[in-house]
Amino acid sequence: MxxxxxxxxxxxxxxxxxxxxxxxEKLGVTRSDLASVRVVRSVLDAxxxxxxxxxxxxxxxxxxxxxxxxxxxDVGEAPPPPExxxxxxxxxxxxxxxxxxxAGLFAALGLLERGVKSILIERGREVVARRKDVAKxxxxxxxxxxxxxxxxxxxxxxxTDGKLSTRINHPMVRKVIEAFARYGAPDAILVEGKPHIGSxxxxxAVAKLREELIAGGCEVHFGQxxxxxxxxxxxxxxxxxxxxxxLESDRVILAPGNSARELYERFAADGRVSxxxxxxxxxxxxxxxxxxxxxxxxxxxxxxxxxxxxDYKLAENLDVDGEVRGVYSFCMCPGGIxxxxxxxxxxxxxxxxxxxxxxxxxxxxxxxxxxxxxxFEREGFHGPLAGLQFQRHWEQKAYELGGGKFFAxxxxxxxxxxxxxxxxxGGTSYRPGLAHVDLNRLFPERxxxxxxxxxxxxxxxxxxxxSDEGKLIGIESRTSSPVRITRGEDLQSVSCKGLYPxxxxxxxxxxxxxSAIDGLRVAEQIATELA
Numbered sequence: 001m002x003x004x005x006x007x008x009x010x011x012x013x014x015x016x017x018x019x020x021x022x023x024x025e026k027l028g029v030t031r032s033d034l035a036s037v038r039v040v041r042s043v044l045d046a047x048x049x050x051x052x053x054x055x056x057x058x059x060x061x062x063x064x065x066x067x068x069x070x071x072x073x074d075v076g077e078a079p080p081p082p083e084x085x086x087x088x089x090x091x092x093x094x095x096x097x098x099x100x101x102x103a104g105l106f107a108a109l110g111l112l113e114r115g116v117k118s119i120l121i122e123r124g125r126e127v128v129a130r131r132k133d134v135a136k137x138x139x140x141x142x143x144x145x146x147x148x149x150x151x152x153x154x155x156x157x158x159x160t161d162g163k164l165s166t167r168i169n170h171p172m173v174r175k176v177i178e179a180f181a182r183y184g185a186p187d188a189i190l191v192e193g194k195p196h197i198g199s200x201x202x203x204x205a206v207a208k209l210r211e212e213l214i215a216g217g218c219e220v221h222f223g224q225x226x227x228x229x230x231x232x233x234x235x236x237x238x239x240x241x242x243x244x245x246x247l248e249s250d251r252v253i254l255a256p257g258n259s260a261r262e263l264y265e266r267f268a269a270d271g272r273v274s275x276x277x278x279x280x281x282x283x284x285x286x287x288x289x290x291x292x293x294x295x296x297x298x299x300x301x302x303x304x305x306x307x308x309x310x311d312y313k314l315a316e317n318l319d320v321d322g323e324v325r326g327v328y329s330f331c332m333c334p335g336g337i338x339x340x341x342x343x344x345x346x347x348x349x350x351x352x353x354x355x356x357x358x359x360x361x362x363x364x365x366x367x368x369x370x371x372x373x374x375x376f377e378r379e380g381f382h383g384p385l386a387g388l389q390f391q392r393h394w395e396q397k398a399y400e401l402g403g404g405k406f407f408a409x410x411x412x413x414x415x416x417x418x419x420x421x422x423x424x425x426g427g428t429s430y431r432p433g434l435a436h437v438d439l440n441r442l443f444p445e446r447x448x449x450x451x452x453x454x455x456x457x458x459x460x461x462x463x464x465x466x467s468d469e470g471k472l473i474g475i476e477s478r479t480s481s482p483v484r485i486t487r488g489e490d491l492q493s494v495s496c497k498g499l500y501p502x503x504x505x506x507x508x509x510x511x512x513x514x515s516a517i518d519g520l521r522v523a524e525q526i527a528t529e530l531a
Contacts, residue, residue: 001062002078003027003071004040008056012306023058026072033066043193044308049299052307082175087115088530094119094219095251095526096239098226098263101155102512103255103503103519105206106176108213110523116530117217119247121239123225123256124152126210127203134159137340138431141405146225149341149351150259153222154206156478156504157512160341161333161353162197164189166513176516183208186356194311198356226256228266229273235497250498253522255515257505258481259343261388267485268384274495275384277376278484278507281330282394283368283451284439284472285338285350286413287428292469293334293363296462309334309358312365312462316454320446327454330366330479334358337429338473340406347392348399348406349477350430362429366476367458369450379444387482397442398475402435409442409474410434413466417452425471439472481507491525500526 005023010016020037024030041057059078062068068075095111097104100122108118123146124130130152133144150156157163162185164177180197181190183205189195197205210220230238230246238248256263267273290309294302297310315328331351335358341351352364376386379393401409410425421438428434440448459466484507486494493499500522502508502515509515 001067003060003062003068004076004078005058005060006074008058009045009053010056011051011053012301012304019056019058020060023060026075027060027068028070029062029066029068033063034060035063036061039191041193042191046297046310050301052298052301085113088527090116091251091530093249093251095253096121096247096249097253097255098239099155099255099257099260099503099505100153100210100220101255101257101503101505102157102515103505103509103522104155104253105209105213105519106179106516107253107255107502107519107523108218109179109209110520111526112213112216112218114523114527114530116527117219118253119219119249120213120221121224121226121241121247122153122220122222124148124222126222127153127158127206130154130159131203134339137406141340141407141432143342143345143406145343145345146223148343149339150257150343150478153210154203155257155515156259156341156351158203158206159199159353160339160351161331161336162199162202162512163331164195164197164513165193166511168514168517170517172517172520173513175520176513179209180205183212196354196356196358198358199353200355226263229496229499231272231496236499251500251526252498253500253502253519254485254506255503255519257503258478260505261343261392264388264483264485265385272496273493273499274486276484276486277373277384277386278480278482279370279372280387280391280482281326281328281368281370281479282391282443282475282477283327283366284474285352285364285476286329286367286470286472287338287362287364287430288465288467288470290335290361290363292464292467296464309363311363314367314458314461316457318450318453320450320453323446325446325450326370327450328368330368330476332363332365334363335360336364337362338364338408339430340408340432341478342395342406346399347395348402348408349395349475350408350473351476351478360429364429364473366479367451367455367472368476368479369447369454371447375444375447384483391477391482394442394475395477401437401441401474405432407433407435409437409439410471411437411439412468413455413470413472414468416440416472417455417466423468426469428471428473430473434473439474442474480510481505483507491522
């Protein structure tokens with residue numbers, strides 16, 4: 001019999017050899033009663049400053065004939081392995097998948113596991129070749145609107161960190177993480193409480209996933225932008241490509257990412273695909289020296305070599321002018337860099353990334369405030385694309401404030417709070433570079449007030465967060481999609497049968513893992529229809 005044993009703690013100076021003994025003590029048996037001990041999950045607990053420790057979840061197998069007399073509350077039987085998937089009858093027309101981000105790739109993988117081949121269409125380049133376009137944007141501010149930080153194989157996550165942590169609790173989470181490990185990501189992601197691949201290793205894993213799809217018979221086409229859908233008798237009948245060709249299929253999975261603005265504008269214009277405005281969040285990237293964050297989070301233990309670069313997670317709900325508004329940290333990157341993520345000339349936006357070792361000088365995170373349909377309307381934006389127009393408006397303002405060529409407007413946190421332009425922001429990881437300006441010139445006053453109040457609260461939680469060493473870099477605006485392609489319980493568009501909106505871009509996920517899971521869910525829905 002195998003058991004899951006939770007909440008086994010080890011201090012930093014204690015060896016992992018003690019895990020078996022502590023599991024045995026919790027079960028009320030001897031160490032020799034355990035045939036095997038395997039780490040399922042480990043999480044760093046740094047709540048006690050100066051005395052961090054790791055908390056483990058273990059899976060233990062009892063020796064033959066041995067059994068605990070009574071199970072403690074935090075011990076249970078280990079879950080059984082998942083049932084193997086069975087093949088279904090392939091359709092006459094292969095499903096077409098728009099986009100090769102996590103939702104698109106895992107939709108194709110889920111279909112292939114059920115014996116269904118698909119055709120994947122990607123406007124950008126394959127993931128390794130993408131690196132050159134990303135590097136050119138960072139080097140001299142030259143943007144390729146079809147291949148950049150957002151567009152291309154692997155989606156926006158491929159070159160913006162590769163974090164696999166997620167807030168959703170879904171049985172497919174493990175499947176996604178195991179898949180990435182199978183395709184070459186470090187085995188450590190299988191047990192880390194906050195699994196992270198790194199932007200240096202994730203592209204290789206994405207490429208191997210694509211190679212498996214092709215080996216299974218799928219087609220993958222790069223440099224092919226979908227400009228519109230083909231319709232027949234009230235349902236989807238294929239896709240129209242930018243080069244004028246048409247590909248036919250009665251099942252299309254729409255997974256283009258949250259920056260596929262031309263496609264969403266086409267849907268809103270012709271009215272055949274139901275689109276609605278969706279709340280999202282925007283703000284800045286906060287950047288600090290990693291040593292400062294280590295000291296704040298770890299206290300006197302900050303220099304312990306067994307500790308990883310410290311991260312943080314901050315959130316606050318504030319009442320501003322009678323409205324409750326959330327402000328929170330987003331996509332925190334220890335030992336990382338701030339990167340430009342525009343998809344259109346004249347629009348400035350940023351994100352963060354870390355390589356697998358997380359050994360860069362700075363830490364960064366989005367500090368963002370939630371915005372609603374009411375916020376869009378106050379600025380004069382209405383209709384299903386109101387959020388997209390609101391997002392684009394502030395990206396344009398940020399570009400102008402930065403002076404062009406994707407220089408990012410930036411300011412020290414104390415100067416931002418004081419409304420002054422005094423101290424230069426100093427060194428940064430951001431390329432092409434920073435423009436020292438007053439960020440109070442961005443965003444409506446109610447959003448600025450919310451951000452400022454939250455920063456003061458965050459400093460009470462993390463003393464030193466407000467520091468001349470800390471700077472804000474503009475802007476963080478692609479936190480999630482500003483539109484939702486509405487779908488029903490069958491995961492099909494409510495207005496166009498055969499169209500399956502999926503992933504973050506269509507408003508149904510937020511990050512690599514949740515997007516991959518949504519792709520798997522769509523694949524399973526199609527397989528159920530074919531069974």
